[in-house]
Amino acid sequence: MATDTLVNISLGKEKQAAMDRFLAKGFPTNKWEEWKYASLKSLNDVDWNWNTSEAPASVVPVSLASSLQLKSLNGKFSVEGVLPSGVEILDFTSFAQQNPAFVQAWSNRNQILDQNSMYDLNDALTSSHQVIWIKAGIEIEKPILHQYIAEVSIASAVQSKILIYLEKGAKLTWVDDLSTKSNSETVLSNYVQEIWVEENAHLTFVKTQDFALKTTHIDHTFIFQRANSQVDMFTFSINGGFVRNNLHFYVDGENVVSNLNGLYVPGNDEFIDSHTVVDHRQPNSESNELYKGVLLGNSTGVFNGKIFVRPDAQKTNAFQSCKNVLASDKATMNTKPQLEIWADDVKCSHGTTTGQLSDEALFYMRSRGISQDAAKTLLMLAFVQQVIDKVELSDLRESISNRIVTKIQQALGV
Numbered sequence: 001m002a003t004d005t006l007v008n009i010s011l012g013k014e015k016q017a018a019m020d021r022f023l024a025k026g027f028p029t030n031k032w033e034e035w036k037y038a039s040l041k042s043l044n045d046v047d048w049n050w051n052t053s054e055a056p057a058s059v060v061p062v063s064l065a066s067s068l069q070l071k072s073l074n075g076k077f078s079v080e081g082v083l084p085s086g087v088e089i090l091d092f093t094s095f096a097q098q099n100p101a102f103v104q105a106w107s108n109r110n111q112i113l114d115q116n117s118m119y120d121l122n123d124a125l126t127s128s129h130q131v132i133w134i135k136a137g138i139e140i141e142k143p144i145l146h147q148y149i150a151e152v153s154i155a156s157a158v159q160s161k162i163l164i165y166l167e168k169g170a171k172l173t174w175v176d177d178l179s180t181k182s183n184s185e186t187v188l189s190n191y192v193q194e195i196w197v198e199e200n201a202h203l204t205f206v207k208t209q210d211f212a213l214k215t216t217h218i219d220h221t222f223i224f225q226r227a228n229s230q231v232d233m234f235t236f237s238i239n240g241g242f243v244r245n246n247l248h249f250y251v252d253g254e255n256v257v258s259n260l261n262g263l264y265v266p267g268n269d270e271f272i273d274s275h276t277v278v279d280h281r282q283p284n285s286e287s288n289e290l291y292k293g294v295l296l297g298n299s300t301g302v303f304n305g306k307i308f309v310r311p312d313a314q315k316t317n318a319f320q321s322c323k324n325v326l327a328s329d330k331a332t333m334n335t336k337p338q339l340e341i342w343a344d345d346v347k348c349s350h351g352t353t354t355g356q357l358s359d360e361a362l363f364y365m366r367s368r369g370i371s372q373d374a375a376k377t378l379l380m381l382a383f384v385q386q387v388i389d390k391v392e393l394s395d396l397r398e399s400i401s402n403r404i405v406t407k408i409q410q411a412l413g414v
Contacts, residue, residue: 002044003027009050011124018123025117037302037334038244038273040118043216046186049156050125056151062177064395067142070132073149075160077130086138086170092129092163102165106196109224109250116246118218122190126159136167136198143173143206143393148191150179150215155186163194166201166229175396176207180215189217197229199253204232206391208400211240213269219245227253227282234391237264237272238403248277249287251313256285263387265404266331267411268297276305278318286317292387293324294380294404295331296411302334307348309341316343320350325357325383327376327411373412380408 003023011019027040056073068087069080079089096103134140150158166172180187189211197203203223211217217240223231237243249258264272278287293301303322324333337350357379365375384404391397 002046002048005048006050009125015124018120022117022120022124025120028117034116034275034304037300038242038271040216043188046155046188048188049152049154052152052156052158054152054156056149056181059147059149062145062147063399064145064175064393065142066145066175067140068144070144070146071149072146072160074152074156075127075158077128077160077162084140086135087140088133088135090131090133092131095131095133095163095165102196116220118190119192119220122159122161122192122220125157126161126192129161129163131163131165134164134166134170134172137169138167139171140173143175145175145177148176148178150187150189150217151181151184152187153185157188157190159190161192161194163196164203165196166198166203168198169200170198171202173204173393174206175393176205178208178217179210180212182212184212184214186214187212187216189215191218192220193222195221195223197223197225197231199226200228201226202230204392206234206236206393206396208236208238209240209243210238210403211243213241215240216242217244219243221246222248222250223258224250225253225256225258228255229253230257230259232259232390233261234387235262235274236400237262237266237274238400238407239267240270240272242271244273244275246275249279251278251280251285251287252282254282254284256282258285258287260287260289260291261387261390262291263384264291264293264301265384265407266293266295266299266301267407268299271300273302274304277308278306279308279310280313280316280318281310282312283314283316285313287319289320290387291322292384293322293333294327294384294408295324295333296327296408298328298330300332300334303352304336304338305350306338306340307350309339309343309346309348311342314343314345316346316348318346318348322352324352324354325380326354327357327380327408373409373414376412377405377408377414381405
């Protein structure tokens with residue numbers, strides 16, 4: 001098995017404990033409830049290079065006006081440019097020494113990590129744990145761009161981990177651009193982001209995923225919110241052989257707003273799995289969740305969304321919606337919306353729909369001289385535009401729309 005070689009890797013005490021947890025569980029399979037529709041069992045058949053030192057052959061810059069550009073190239077983190085005032089970047093050990101109060105709160109954060117052996121693997125093998133620290137009251141006008149690239153010449157596992165910490169009253173727009181090139185060899189990309197949003201802070205987080213077919217990407221994003229904070233989260237999964245997004249929100253304060261927006265457009269032989277958790281722990285907060293998918297070719301999609309409303313979380317408003325279009329009779333969509341409520345004074349709803357393009361709408365557009373393929377493209381773009389239009393950055397919004405149109409047209413053979 002591929003994991004046999006992990007036993008021989010020399011690790012420190014804490015990392016060895018994480019490795020032991022991973023080896024005890026192994027790669028997730030569909031026998032695990034949280035992986036019911038997915039499995040990473042086939043990764044056991046790959047002879048992985050677990051500690052790649054290879055650099056990507058080339059890095060294409062992302063066209064986006066930003067205040068700072070960061071790069072994670074096969075797990076190697078770097079900073080390009082001058083840090084804006086009020087922003088500090090350092091390793092987690094140094095950060096912890098300067099912030100003992102935060103470390104105490106961090107140790108009590110009570111994450112939900114059941115059946116998440118890939119987090120343990122990342123914890124064991126990641127070579128650096130970088131912290132992006134936004135100081136109290138600082139508002140970063142332009143976004144910080146983080147370009148994440150996994151590209152290798154032999155089958156390799158890439159581990160990356162960052163912590164984003166917004167102090168009280170801070171405001172930040174963060175853009176994650178994740179990709180692999182089509183000529184890359186098989187990649188296991190295992191990426192962890194832990195985000196702490198203090199009182200009255202506001203984070204806008206836009207993540208785009210554009211991976212090659214040989215890429216297996218496991219994405220873990222854990223967001224902890226304090227009182228009066230707001231997080232607007234966007235996840236755009238455009239390409240990828242196997243993509244699993246684990247997005248967990250922990251609402252641990254009053255008057256918190258959590259907005260989760262997702263869009264996935266898998267094509268032939270692609271599998272995109274979206275798992276969300278919103279854990280309401282305190283009263284008088286709200287969460288709004290909107291996920292949409294267009295499934296092309298013989299693709300497979302998964303949406304598994306959970307909302308927890310704890311006994312103390314009275315006056316919670318929590319809404320979840322997942323809507324999907326099957327653009328092919330070979331596509332498959334699996335959905336599992338869930339609510340678990342222990343409070344009695346709440347407003348909560350969840351629902352999911354999966355259907356096909358409207359024959360009436362197609363007929364109407366054809367009768368107006370629009371070709372069949374053009375009509376389908378327009379209808380699918382109109383369907384997903386509700387999510388795209390929520391992105392305030394116009395350049396990024398246009399880029400996402402263009403990439404989705406290109407993908408749809410390729411699937412239709414236009």
